[in-house]
Amino acid sequence: MENLQSILEKLESVNAHLTKQNVRSVLILFHEKMIYLGDTVIRTSRIRLLNSFFTNATIDANIVDPSNANYVDGLLKNNPYIRAITMKSWDDIDFAGYDLVIGSMYDEEAFLRYMYHRYNGFSNMTRPAIFSLSRWLLLPGDEKKARYVLPVHEELREHFTDMSTGELYISPEEQAWADKWLEDKGLRPNEKLFVIVDNSKSKSKMMRINVFYELLTFLLTRWNCKVLIFDENNIGKEDFYRELLSSKCFGQMIFSKKNTLREDLCLIGSSYTRLVLGPCTGLMHCASSIFNAYEAAGLEPEKVPVIITYTGRYELEEYCANAWWQNCPLVDCLILKEKGNRKELLVLNDIEESQRDIFDQLPTNQYEAKMLIDFVSSRLLKCDQPYLSFTI
Numbered sequence: 001m002e003n004l005q006s007i008l009e010k011l012e013s014v015n016a017h018l019t020k021q022n023v024r025s026v027l028i029l030f031h032e033k034m035i036y037l038g039d040t041v042i043r044t045s046r047i048r049l050l051n052s053f054f055t056n057a058t059i060d061a062n063i064v065d066p067s068n069a070n071y072v073d074g075l076l077k078n079n080p081y082i083r084a085i086t087m088k089s090w091d092d093i094d095f096a097g098y099d100l101v102i103g104s105m106y107d108e109e110a111f112l113r114y115m116y117h118r119y120n121g122f123s124n125m126t127r128p129a130i131f132s133l134s135r136w137l138l139l140p141g142d143e144k145k146a147r148y149v150l151p152v153h154e155e156l157r158e159h160f161t162d163m164s165t166g167e168l169y170i171s172p173e174e175q176a177w178a179d180k181w182l183e184d185k186g187l188r189p190n191e192k193l194f195v196i197v198d199n200s201k202s203k204s205k206m207m208r209i210n211v212f213y214e215l216l217t218f219l220l221t222r223w224n225c226k227v228l229i230f231d232e233n234n235i236g237k238e239d240f241y242r243e244l245l246s247s248k249c250f251g252q253m254i255f256s257k258k259n260t261l262r263e264d265l266c267l268i269g270s271s272y273t274r275l276v277l278g279p280c281t282g283l284m285h286c287a288s289s290i291f292n293a294y295e296a297a298g299l300e301p302e303k304v305p306v307i308i309t310y311t312g313r314y315e316l317e318e319y320c321a322n323a324w325w326q327n328c329p330l331v332d333c334l335i336l337k338e339k340g341n342r343k344e345l346l347v348l349n350d351i352e353e354s355q356r357d358i359f360d361q362l363p364t365n366q367y368e369a370k371m372l373i374d375f376v377s378s379r380l381l382k383c384d385q386p387y388l389s390f391t392i
Contacts, residue, residue: 002121004149007112010122011130015151018100018129023054027098027128031064031105032138034071036201037261037282038324041289043137044075045166051081053159054100058083062093074261075286078169090114098128104137109147136160165327166289167296170269178263178270182228185254187272192225195268195287197278198237205279207310207367213244214369215376220249223380225274230264230283231257265290273305275380279364280311280324280333288328295330306379310334310372312364321348322356332379334372336362345371 028047034040050059060083063072069087076085086093095101095115103111112130119125132150136157170178187193196216200206207215220227231237234257242250256264268276268283269290276287284307291304307330311321325333325348333348337360348356 002113002116004109004112007116007122008149008151010116011112012151014122014125014127015129015131017126018153020054020155021056023057023099025098026050026054026057026059026100026102027093027095028059028061028102028133028137029064029093029104029111030061030068030137031103031107031111033065034068035139037071038280038285039139039282040071041075041166041168041282041285042324045168045289046136046160046164047079048081048167049160049164050102050156053156057099060084060086060098062086062088064089070261074265075168077262078171078174080169095119095128096125101128101130103130103132103150104134106134106138106146106148108132108134108150112149131156133157133160165292165329166285167293168265168269168286168289169293170266170290174262174266175269175271178266179272181263181267182226182254182270182272185226187226187254190224191272192223192274193228193270193272194219194223194225194275194277195228195273197276197281197283198229200279200281205281205312205364207279207364207372211367211369211372215372217245217249218369218373219275219376220245220252222377226252226254228254228256228267230259231255232259232261232264234258269294275306275308275376277306277308277376278310280309280321284309284331285324285328288331291330292328304330306332306376308332308334308376308379310336310364310367311361312336312366313361320357321361326356332375334375336364336366338362343368343371345375 047059059081061076063085066087072085076082096119105111115130116122130150131153132148134148182193198212216227219225229237229241238255241253245253256267265286268287276284278284287307291307295301295304309325309331311333314320321333321335325331335346335348337344337346343362343366
């Protein structure tokens with residue numbers, strides 16, 4: 001077997017031909033399974049940074065794992081920074097047709113050796129240059145098993161770690177579809193849509209059911225609204241809420257059953273949406289990214305819905321709310337702390353920046369209904385004005 005160091009030295013001579021100015025085509029090679037929605041939203045949003053770094057280049061993405069199809073359609077559709085998305089095996093990709101290939105995989109050594117043998121030991125080869133962004137596009141892997149051996153383009157790495165806001169791109173046609181779908185489910189033109197995210201892969205992220213019930217009942221009785229609940233796997237949420245709520249309140253509920261991820265994201269981005277509320281989970285990052293893109297396309301800030309995520313103590317000690325929400329300017333990220341003998345509800349962006357990374361949050365089961373009702377009411381009252389549709 002060829003010595004790894006020798007292969008890397010030969011690759012270095014290929015990479016030496018690369019300059020920012022001569023890059024006309026880039027391929028991002030996503031090799032791993034996309035597991036967590038929120039992480040995937042954050043990482044794929046960084047593709048915009050490639051566009052701003054290689055200003056003269058087109059960007060393609062190849063997604064190797066076929067199980068990623070739902071995420072690919074849901075999160076990357078209409079992305080203006082990607083020319084094409086393919087789902088090919090390595091053998092079916094014309095790597096030499098690109099100036100630059102960027103690896104996003106845990107076993108970079110396997111890919112490096114594959115390219116070395118496919119392209120005759122890199123002899124007389126000037127393209128593609130091959131660099132790694134695996135550490136910035138993937139979840140932290142098992143460092144004992146990961147083989148991060150590809151070189152890192154340092155100038156690109158510095159640019160790529162810039163904390164840009166996430167964006168998801170809902171087209172005008174998709175927004176019109178969402179509005180029609182909601183109207184067919186009983187939403188009237190004079191009503192607001194409140195999107196409530198009521199689940200998470202981690203139950204520790206959820207508020208207590210009695211607190212949730214009080215908050216939900218308040219929203220349904222206080223505001224002229226319909227509440228949208230997602231039931232993508234059709235597990236019987238409609239029956240659950242029918243038992244939980246009064247008949248009047250239940251009549252204000254809309255359930256999205258068995259819709260695709262993309263369809264549910266379009267519903268979040270409907271022109272009726274005035275509130276999106278939920279725990280620190282992937283759909284909340286999607287909501288943030290959808291309205292970031294709307295605002296960038298011309299939606300006036302006062303017409304952006306209220307977006308509230310409530311957070312608690314994270315299962316992994318090295319995580320805190322600031323790690324996930326520091327770059328989400330449209331989101332009120334709630335933090336619960338103990339001050340003296342009382343609980344204090346704080347908003348992340350209102351905390352002094354030097355104090356945001358302190359790991360002293362109370363768990364989400366310590367939230368109380370009144371504090372959440374008071375906060376949500378204050379935000380809705382502040383933003384309670386007609387929500388006009390706009391052209392994306």
